[in-house]
């Protein structure tokens with residue numbers, strides 16, 4: 235009897251806790267845990283309808299995700315001159331930062347997002363990270379990203395050299411990431427983003443070259459396919475930062491190839507293969523950390539409840555495979571402690587993965603050398 239009463243009381247406490255956590259009504263009727271988060275709903279509605287429109291984890295979503303990394307990584311634990319992290323500097327000082335080699339192509343993000351930033355009261359840094367979190371919710375397989383609100387916008391640009399380059403060696407890349415506060419495991423977790431990505435500028439003659447055969451699905455194919463022996467280039471090859479890939483139409487970055495094979499990271503890389511839950515949860519955590527780099531987390535407000543639920547990836551669709559014609563014998567085993575999982579080979583003839591179609595809104599006055607990348611970012615009253 236006593237046990238039943240305790241159980242009932244415990245259940246009531248749990249229910250009232252849940253009710254207390256999430257009960258404030260915004261003027262537009264949305265419910266939030268903190269009224270400050272209400273400011274995000276007009277932004278959400280606008281970018282969902284007009285910026286991402288009918289993008290189903292394609293060019294606009296990829297573009298919004300990449301710029302969030304390039305902005306955040308402008309930070310160093312040891313040198314204050316490297317910037318204040320996820321601070322919007324990449325857009326606020328776009329003419330300077332977008333002229334850096336590593337930011338080639340970020341002009342697309344400026345053209346896509348700048349017209350929306352001035353229409354809303356939230357800061358530039360918050361906008362970049364919010365748009366990235368929302369972009370992820372277009373991608374099946376992602377676990378709902380968190381979102382912290384209230385970043386302080388940059389007063390100065392980040393210097394050149396904070397963003398890792400695809401032609402750098404593993405030691406250099408890991409050192410840069412460590413200096414910004416990320417472990418090798420967190421870098422590998424973040425690189426799950428290359429599962430929904432491609433290159434416009436690595437091969438100057440071809441754009442929209444995907445990094446795996448499923449660039450609109452946040453699945454583990456990227457980790458499978460980067461471990462396969464490279465045999466071909468999507469174009470003529472010979473480009474800095476590019477190595478041979480295993481699937482026609484797919485571009486492999488030299489940095490991804492090296493990280494997949496280096497003893498410091500190869501087992502971390504392989505751990506993602508055919509392990510959707512692991513990949514999604516480690517990415518969710520590392521991405522949350524990336525989004526607040528350099529900011530005072532104590533002053534930020536948790537507005538995660540504003541972020542929509544991403545589309546579900548069914549268990550069968552999440553199953554990794556070897557691309558048509560390829561098997562375990564094509565794997566370049568690098569992790570010395572665990573054998574690469576044997577996977578089924580997708581049936582059919584070897585495919586030529588189509589390029590990602592560019593979103594017209596990524597073209598505009600802002601150019602790849604940083605020229606024309608000016609916006610006032612004045613805020614509505």
Ligand code: HEM
Nearest residue numbers: 296297299300303339399400424427431432433434435436
């Ligand atoms: C070692 C670290 C990294 C290197 C060297 C690297 C390099 C690159 C390069 C060269 C491209 C192609 C750019 C182009 O030609 O258009 C690219 C695309 C991309 N990267 Fe990374 N990246 C790194 C880490 C990250 C991280 C941590 C994220 C996000 C959390 C990210 C997200 C993306 C996305 C989404 C794209 C596709 C952009 C688009 O299609 O518009 N990358 N990356």
